Amino acid sequence: MKLLYSLCVAFVTTSVQAKVTYTELAENRAKGLHLLSLQPDVDPVWKTEDEKLDLMRADVNFMDVTEVFDPDEPRVPLRKTSNLLTYPPPRHQAQVKKIITTLSLPNIKNHVNSLSDFHDRYVSTQGGADAADWILRTVQAIIAKYPGTGATVKAFPHSWPQHSTIASIPGKTHGPVTIVSAHVDTINLDYGQLYERAPGSDDDATGCAELLEAFRALLQSGFKPTTPVEFQWVSGEEPGSIGSQAIANSYKRAGVQVKGMMNIVLAG
Numbered sequence: 001m002k003l004l005y006s007l008c009v010a011f012v013t014t015s016v017q018a019k020v021t022y023t024e025l026a027e028n029r030a031k032g033l034h035l036l037s038l039q040p041d042v043d044p045v046w047k048t049e050d051e052k053l054d055l056m057r058a059d060v061n062f063m064d065v066t067e068v069f070d071p072d073e074p075r076v077p078l079r080k081t082s083n084l085l086t087y088p089p090p091r092h093q094a095q096v097k098k099i100i101t102t103l104s105l106p107n108i109k110n111h112v113n114s115l116s117d118f119h120d121r122y123v124s125t126q127g128g129a130d131a132a133d134w135i136l137r138t139v140q141a142i143i144a145k146y147p148g149t150g151a152t153v154k155a156f157p158h159s160w161p162q163h164s165t166i167a168s169i170p171g172k173t174h175g176p177v178t179i180v181s182a183h184v185d186t187i188n189l190d191y192g193q194l195y196e197r198a199p200g201s202d203d204d205a206t207g208c209a210e211l212l213e214a215f216r217a218l219l220q221s222g223f224k225p226t227t228p229v230e231f232q233w234v235s236g237e238e239p240g241s242i243g244s245q246a247i248a249n250s251y252k253r254a255g256v257q258v259k260g261m262m263n264i265v266l267a268g
Contacts, residue, residue: 019043020071035066036240044069056238057189064240067159068249087260099221103213111138111209112201112268120198121162121186123236123243128162132184135165135233138212143167146219156247158235164243165233167215175227176257180214181244182207182264183237207264208233227259237265 020035028035034052037044044065047055055062114134115121121131132155139153149169156164162185168177186200199205215231236243251258 020069022071025066025069025071029066033066034064034240035069037063037065052239053189053194056187062240063245064242065245067242068245095221099217099223102217102220107216108206108209108213111212112205115184115205115208116199116201118199120188120195121184121200122188122195122198123158123160123162123185123239125161125195128185128235132162132165132233132235135184135208135212136163139165139167139215139231139233142212142216142219149219149222151219156250158243158246160236160242162235164235164247166247167231169218169223169225169229169231171225171227171229173227176259177228177230178225178259179230179232179261180211180264181232181234181261182211182267183234183243184208185235185238185243187238202266202268204237204265204267206266206268210264210267 025035028046033046033048035044036047036052036055038060052064115131118127118131118134119125120127122128136153136155143149143151143153151167151169153165153167156166158164164184183204186198186203188194188196188198190196211231211233218229232247234243234247236246
């Protein structure tokens with residue numbers, strides 16, 4: 001399915017032009033319409049729920065900006081936000097290789113199986129909410145085993161039932177945050193089957209499972225990053241990256257600086 005737009009792009013609505021008014025937003029939201037950004041630097045368009053699902057069935061990439069679009073937001077073309085940072089070559093290979101040897105394939109398989117056992121993990125269903133709660137409890141249990149790390153975890157609530165989960169490993173300094181993410185939600189796009197079985201074993205239980213095991217291995221190793229590192233199990237990727245946009249919009253308002261971001265999807 002669709003990859004998340006990088007959270008390191010702070011302006012989550014820069015891909016659209018400010019031609020939609022507040023009145024139009026309010027009226028169309030009340031009608032249940034969705035404002036979709038189909039291409040960078042192109043005006044967003046209004047679509048019905050069925051039209052949005054048809055785009056997903058056709059594997060058309062888009063971002064649903066209905067909740068984050070601000071008509072007064074200054075627009076910066078997406079191309080102008082690229083290449084803002086340069087990065088040094090990889091370092092610490094010896095430490096990384098040592099941590100890799102502690103990764104457990106059985107742990108990853110068990111996590112994939114646990115997530116796949118939910119009837120579905122759609123953003124608006126009980127299964128989706130329960131799966132997000134399972135992620136949160138699992139991360140809490142990992143942190144409890146390594147209390148000296150200073151790691152924390154919290155639920156990031158949304159306007160839909162399924163929350164995102166954000167775990168943080170504190171840095172030695174208060175610098176920009178590095179983010180690694182995967183998405184929790186699944187969807188069944190067969191006609192008339194939206195709320196039917198959708199285990200999402202590959203998309204994206206594999207990414208969530210690998211993120212859980214990487215988080216565990218780093219805490220076990222006593223990993224102390226220079227700047228904070230966040231692990232995010234994000235809701236709402238399938239219906240247009242709505243969860244990641246909500247998080248990015250929140251970080252923008254709070255002035256959170258993002259150093260880099262990597263998303264793990266279809267890792268099986």
